[in-house]
Amino acid sequence: MRRRTFAALAAWCFLSTPSGADAPAKPDSFGPDIIHLPSLQRRAEQGILRPVPISAELPGDLNMRARRVLLHYRLWGEPDWTTLQLRGHGARYEGAIPCLEVSTVTGDLRYYIRVHDSEGRVIASAGSRANPYVVTVKNEWALAPGAQRTVRCPDPADCPAGLPGCPSEIVEVACETDKDCEGGLTCSWRGICERVDRRRNFVALAVEQDFGIVSTSGACTVRAQENEGYACFRSDGQPYIGTPALTNEPLAFGRGPTRLVLGFEHLVYYDTTIGVRVGWAGLGVGPTLRGGTPFFPGSIAVRATHWFGSDLFAHSGWRFFALVTGGYEMTDIKTTVHVREDPRASSRQPGNELEQRLELWRRAGDAFVGAGGGLAFAFNPRRLLWLEATVAGAFPYRAIVIAPTLGGMFAF
Amino acid sequence: MHSEIGQRCQLGGAARLAIFVALMAMGSACSSESPAAPEPEVHHAGAFIAVGSTEITLYRTLKALKIEGDAILFMTLYDVSPASFDHARDLAQQPSLPIRQELVTASEALLLKQPHSVVWFRTLTKAEEDRAP
Numbered sequence: 006m007r008r009r010t011f012a013a014l015a016a017w018c019f020l021s022t023p024s025g026a027d028a029p030a031k032p033d034s035f036g037p038d039i040i041h042l043p044s045l046q047r048r049a050e051q052g053i054l055r056p057v058p059i060s061a062e063l064p065g066d067l068n069m070r071a072r073r074v075l076l077h078y079r080l081w082g083e084p085d086w087t088t089l090q091l092r093g094h095g096a097r098y099e100g101a102i103p104c105l106e107v108s109t110v111t112g113d114l115r116y117y118i119r120v121h122d123s124e125g126r127v128i129a130s131a132g133s134r135a136n137p138y139v140v141t142v143k144n145e146w147a148l149a150p151g152a153q154r155t156v157r158c159p160d161p162a163d164c165p166a167g168l169p170g171c172p173s174e175i176v177e178v179a180c181e182t183d184k185d186c187e188g189g190l191t192c193s194w195r196g197i198c199e200r201v202d203r204r205r206n207f208v209a210l211a212v213e214q215d216f217g218i219v220s221t222s223g224a225c226t227v228r229a230q231e232n233e234g235y236a237c238f239r240s241d242g243q244p245y246i247g248t249p250a251l252t253n254e255p256l257a258f259g260r261g262p263t264r265l266v267l268g269f270e271h272l273v274y275y276d277t278t279i280g281v282r283v284g285w286a287g288l289g290v291g292p293t294l295r296g297g298t299p300f301f302p303g304s305i306a307v308r309a310t311h312w313f314g315s316d317l318f319a320h321s322g323w324r325f326f327a328l329v330t331g332g333y334e335m336t337d338i339k340t341t342v343h344v345r346e347d348p349r350a351s352s353r354q355p356g357n358e359l360e361q362r363l364e365l366w367r368r369a370g371d372a373f374v375g376a377g378g379g380l381a382f383a384f385n386p387r388r389l390l391w392l393e394a395t396v397a398g399a400f401p402y403r404a405i406v407i408a409p410t411l412g413g414m415f416a417f
Numbered sequence: 418m419h420s421e422i423g424q425r426c427q428l429g430g431a432a433r434l435a436i437f438v439a440l441m442a443m444g445s446a447c448s449s450e451s452p453a454a455p456e457p458e459v460h461h462a463g464a465f466i467a468v469g470s471t472e473i474t475l476y477r478t479l480k481a482l483k484i485e486g487d488a489i490l491f492m493t494l495y496d497v498s499p500a501s502f503d504h505a506r507d508l509a510q511q512p513s514l515p516i517r518q519e520l521v522t523a524s525e526a527l528l529l530k531q532p533h534s535v536v537w538f539r540t541l542t543k544a545e546e547d548r549a550p
Contacts, residue, residue, distance in 0.1 A: 247540065250454045348457035348464065348538050355545075358510070359457060359538035 050141040052148055053109045057102035057140050059091065061118055061131065072123040074098040075178055077134070077187075081112025081142065086134065086188060088178050091118075107142055114140045125181040125196045134187050194275030194316055201319040202386045204416030209268035211412020213284060215261025217338030218405040219367040221254040225344050234368040234402040236294050237342065239361065244294065247357040248350035252343075257365065259340030261406065262289035264304065270414060275316045282306050284334070291337035291366035300368065306332030312381075321383045328395065331374040336399055336406050338367040369404030373397040377408075389414040457538035459525055460488050462546075465537040467505035468528060473498070475505050475514070479541065480549035481525065488525040491549040494518040502534040509537035519548050 051057065059076050074091040087106075091098035102114065117132030132138045178198040183191045186198035193199045223229055225237035225245050237245040268282035286302040293299050308330035317324045342365040346357045375397025383389045394409045457464045460481035467473050480491040496517035499505035508514060 252454050345454050346538065346540060347455055348461040349455050353463075353540040355540055355542040357540040 048139045048141065050143055050148060052145045053107065053111060053142055054104055055107060056104040057107060057114060057116075058099070059101060059116070059118070060097060060099040061091065062097045063120065063129070065096070067120065067129055068096040070122050070128055071120045073121045075119050075121065076100055076102070076116060077119065077178075078102050078114060078116035079137075080106060080114055081110055111142050111144060111147075114142055116140070121178075121180075121185070125185060125192075127180075127185050193319070199319070201316075203272075203316075203319045204386055205272040205318075207270040207272075207278075207280075207389070207414040207416050209266070209270055209280070209282065209412055209414045211266040211268070211282075211410045213264040213266050213408050213410040215264065215289070215336050215338075216407045216409075217259050217261050217336060217340075217367065217369060217399075218256050218407070219259065219338050219340065219365075219369070220403070221257045221340070221342040221365060223249075223251060224254070224342055224365055224367070225249050225363055230294060231296075234298075236292060236297070236366040236368070237344070238292075238364040238366075239357075240364075241356075243354075245344065245354070245357070245363050247344070247354040248347045248352070249344045250347040252345050254343055257340040257342060259338040259365070259367070260289060261336045261338045261408075262286035262302075266410065266412065268412075270310070272318055275318065276312045276314065278310045278312070280308050280310070282308065282332075286335075289337060289339070291339060291368065293368075298368070300337060301335055301371075304332065304334035306330050306334065306373075317383070318386055321385050324381050324383065325378065326381060326391075326393070327376070327378040328393070329374075329376045330395060330397065331372070333371055334373050334399070334406075335368060335370040336373075336404065338369060338404055338406075340365050340367070367402075367404055369399035369402050369406065371399075371402070373399045373406060375406070379410075381414075387416040457535050459528060459533070459535060460490065461535075461538065463538050463541045464535050465505070465509035465539070466492075466528070466533055467499060467502050467536045468531050468533045470532045473501070473505060475499060475508060475536075476521070476523075477509075477545075479520070479545060486526070490523045490525050490528065492521050492523060493545070493548060494521050502536055505534070506536035509539075520550075 057078075061074060063071055063074070071093075074093065076089045076091055077086050078089070079086045089100050089102070091100040102116065107114065115137035117134065117137045118130065119127050120129040122128045178186065178190075180186050180192035180196055180198045186192050190198040190200050191203050193201065193203070224233075224235045225247075226249055227246060229235045230237060230244075230246075239245050264284040264286045266282050266284040268280050270278045270280035272278050282305070284304040284306075286300075286304070290300050290302065308328050310326050310328040312318075313325045313327070341362050343360065344363050345360050346353075348359070375395045377393055377395030377397075379391055379393025381389050381391035390413050392409070392411050394407065397406045397408065398404075399406050459466055460478065462478055462480055464478045466476045466478065468476060475495040475497050476492040477495070478490055478492050482489040482491070494517045495508075496515040497505075497508050499508055
């Protein structure tokens with residue numbers, strides 16, 4: 006619908022260039038909408054040391070939507086394209102390729118025009134990088150008879166910027182997506198086309214070592230071992246099924262499983278990634294008491310990460326980050342616990358000392374939520390090495406799980 | 418007998434905030450209202466009792482038979498000569514001790530009148546239980 010609308014408006018668009026003799030060429034299709042210029046000469050010529058005046062007139066509703074009209078040009082022999090913003094006067098936009106840049110070099114000068122809306126989207130174009138308009142710069146004596154001869158370059162010292170024929174300010178090209186940028190440029194988070202290697206999708210491979218903090222008061226009662234995910238073992242390796250007295254015990258810190266983690270991260274904003282990670286626990290898995298829930302080594306988590314800094318994924322170097330995460334994970338935490346036997350109990354497990362230290366396993370999980378942070382080093386925008394630590398609360402079998410992780414991220 | 422109960426909740430001020438958060442998350446807290454841990458007594462089967470003042474002997478209760486106003490204690494007498502009650506406690510915590518007499522009987526009331534201390538406790542094995550009638 007939009008394409009048909011702009012085709013109908015094409016007759017309103019007028020583009021003026023230096024005089025020439027070649028037949029008009031069929032404009033290519035580029036960008037979301039095309040300004041069709043049936044009366045335009047595709048090729049032109051002019052003399053050296055003269056500006057190349059460019060003007061475009063936009064049809065009514067296109068002019069209403071247009072925010073900037075940018076002229077992209079490339080001089081003969083130059084590898085890069087330069088961008089100028091045409092000045093608007095109502096529906097008419099004017100500018101010039103500076104004569105000082107045209108200089109005395111003869112050859113083809115290429116250009117095209119793109120119209121951007123207020124959000125940076127390209128809403129119309131005339132010519133393209135692949136099929137530009139061409140102005141052949143020639144010496145005076147080589148110009149065709151009757152060719153327009155504009156004023157030659159003034160003294161640069163008397164040439165104010167912005168006037169036709171004078172050096173103009175090079176502008177940044179606004180954009181909304183990478184499609185609005187050309188020549189290998191990508192759309193930065195500032196909405197400007199930039200020549201950066203910015204990747205948005207990453208795979209992560211990491212090794213995670215879990216640690217945990219668990220409550221140990223009453224952990225070795227038969228009830229706790231049967232219902233709360235605890236398992237206690239004596240120094241002789243026998244499961245503890247004695248009758249402990251109720252005592253206050255401190256929180257215990259212990260080691261958890263070692264996991265291999267594979268993840269995917271997607272850059273949703275210049276400083277924010279979201280991702281999913283799956284893991285597999287290898288070392289550090291505890292025993293399962295008879296009738297207990299077996300340990301499932303797999304884990305899955307989603308996460309959102311905020312990276313501190315500006316457009317970090319376009320550069321290399323150090324960066325800090327903070328994250329929130331949550332998911333499914335079983336964590337076996339191994340620690341020790343002090344147990345005092347109740348001498349009044351009638352039924353007892355033989356051989357339990359009045360006070361003894363037991364090996365304690367806590368099977369925490371299966372869900373968790375947490376937060377963390379870390380430090381990363383980007384060798385380049387495609388490769389990151391990072392170290393992070395998350396602190397998560399596991400539930401319904403509670404524990405605080407601390408998980409330092411070392412890994413790498415690789416863009417694709 | 419030394420007990421660590423109560424002292425375990427005396428944490429340094431710097432760690433209190435972090436521990437508080439952890440405690441809240443885990444639904445557990447130290448409480449001064451927790452009951453005192455039960456101490457083993459002479460008539461508890463499995464209790465080690467050091468008796469005497471100058472010459473200390475080490476017994477272990479196998480069974481207590483309650484009678485009116487007293488209890489008959491069935492005990493094992495160990496072939497050790499502890500120098501003090503603390504020494505007797507150390508000996509009692511050893512996994513095996515030489516036995517002088519597998520089964521002796523004593524009146525709890527008479528024993529309590531002598532200098533004594535319940536120095537340790539360990540639940541009885543089946544073999545130890547079988548010594549008592």
